[in-house]
Amino acid sequence: MRSSVHVPAAVEALLGHPVAAMSERPAPLLSRLLVNVTVERSLWPVHVLLGADATVADQARAAVAVYAAEGRRPPLPADDGATDTAARFELHLSNYALDALDPEEKVLDLGSRNFFLCSRKTQRSDHPLLLHSALPCLDV
Structure with missing residues (x-):
């Protein structure tokens, strides 16, 4: 032929x-994804290599593991009773995005390779002007 x-x-x-x-x-x-995760208060992003079927929770775990393994500063907040690393942090599309990503969503379906990781803080209902989804990344 x-x-x-x-x-x-x-x-x-x-x-x-x-x-x-x-x-x-x-x-x-596509079998692997190379994503950039900027950790709050860090100077440069962490590069994470994930499988194609990885979820947002898997990405958060991997980013925290790479950040700790590289000895980056400032150190991440200590574990406050949460057994899962992904439960301590939220992943956003950027540091300006107010809504956190769904932990069960596939990273490949998000259409972005740049993310922002911030620690999850307890939501305070005494501040009426802020949305509850914005509270974890804002120090108010």
Whole structure:
């Protein structure tokens, strides 16, 4: 079977098979994602390599693990009874986004490779002017 593009016989002889067979291969599936996670009060982002089926909670766990392993400053807040690392932090699309991402959502479906990680704080209902979703990242 010949392709519509003229390929010299010498090229086919060197490759040992028709060039058209190479161009008919399906595109490879995405197996890994490289994402940038900026941790609150940190100077530069953490680079995290995730599997293609990773969730937002997996990304938060991986970002905290990389941040701690690299010995970054300032150190992250201490564990206050939460057993899961992802339960201590919230992931946002940017530091200006008020709503935290759903922990069960797939990272691949979000359409972004840059995120902002901030510690989850207890919501205070005594401040009527702030939305509850904005409270975890704001020091008020």
